[in-house]
Amino acid sequence: MRRFGANIRTFLLALVLGVSVWVSAVSGADPDEVRIYPDTIPLEIVGSDPSLIITSDIPTEVEITLRAPRSVWEQLTALDNSVQATLDLSGLSTGEHSVDIQIRVLVRPYQIVLADPQTVSVILEPLATRTLPIDISLSGVPAIGYQAGDVNIEPTEVLITGPKSLVDQATRARVFLNLDGIREDIDQSNPIQIIDENNSVIRDLSLTPENARVSVPVSQQGGFRDVAVKVVVTGQIAPGYRLENISVFPPVVTVFASDPELVNTLPGIVETQPLELNDANDDITTRLALNLPENVTLVGAQSVQVTVGISPIQTSLTLMNQTIEVIGLTEGLSVQIFPQTVDVIISGPLPTLDALTLQDVRVTVDVTGLGLGTHQLTPIVEVLVNNVLVESILPGTIEVVLSPPVTPTITPFPTARP
DSSP states (O other): OHHHHHHHHHHHHHHHHHHHHHHHHHHHHSOEEEEEOOSOEEEEEESOOTTEEEOSOOOSEEEEEEEEEHHHHHHHHHSTTOEEEEEEOTTOOSEEEEEEOEEEESSSSOEEEEEESSEEEEEEEEEEEEEEEEEEEEESOOOTTEEEOOOEEEOSEEEEEEEHHHHTTOOEEEEEEEOTTOOSOEEEEEEOEEEOTTSOBOOSOEEESSEEEEEEOEEEOTTEEEEEEEOOEESOOOTTEEEEEEEEESSEEEEEOSSHHHHHTSOSEEEBOOEEOTTOOSOEEEEEOBOOOTTOEESSOSSEEEEEEEEEOEEEEEEEEEEEEEESOOTTOEEEEESSEEEEEEEEEHHHHHTOOGGGEEEEEEOTTOOSEEEEEOOEEEEOSTTOEEEEEESSOEEEEEEOOOOOOOOOOOOOOO
16 A cells, blocks of 8 residues: 555656646747737727716727737737727616726637726716707898898707706707808808807717708898999000009999999999009009999998009020139139130029129139149039029030149240350
């Protein structure tokens, strides 16, 4: 019996040693790794009572740190939604609750090291609904000479849904409508707002519908009429300039006559007093009166603002055989350049180019710091007049030869013989 017991102990020891060796071998081939699960884990809410609504902030996703063998990590990252997070609200009533997030991992073995967050505070309120009539809040007035008719809104009621605490605060529903300066019928969809007793907007409520269609007929009163403004110009702008645009503000004015027939017979436009453009060479901004028929008056400001855009014509000019000036030559050296002149193409306003002189353009080549020998340099063109651009230099590179100064050769006079 003693011998049997000794054998059993030896057998168990051998078994433990064998298992240890096997575990060590497996762990070495497939070691555990602690990582954050790389994909987004959305938090799914289940089991909620349809008669209750969540009024607290609930995180939309969860971050999970797992310990698992490398082979398990390979499977987890290869599968979609291999880690899932659930917030189960089954059986919860109104009030505040602390609910643990349930984590499900589809591949084993694993160990959850950290879940962020682990617990969520959930506030549940009864879900309430209520129907409110929709009021119209008007602001502004139509343009002079126009009047708005009756406002029509469709639908006339809105169904609000949300937490009972918010629904109970609602006192009315409203739609804003701005009539300021309108000249045409209104037919548009405007958002509905829910207002409390302090005239503040209540948010976080569901509205059915969210918008209401508002329509308002707008008509012009008798004796009033809108007409376009036509600018009358005389004369020509200065040579070398072009007329870019003529604009008028307001482009449409309202006129009035006690006899509606007087405004109804207008051709749809009204002309300004003449705008003189003789020899103009710059933008013009001025106000002009309008030529109106007798017994027809202008509603509002009695003049219009006219803006005229005038700019010089852009052109180009080629300056032939411009002499090149050498700068930066070290004392004691001589220089030769090939060629000695270049052609320069410039562009700019026509009046500026017409007035350009030879003294306004300087072509240089800088040899500062250069040693003896032949150099290929790019000439520099300096235009001493604003708004003129150098487009091209022909040729673009010149040859510069730097050499020692040339010492003159002295020829002796022949000696006279006796």
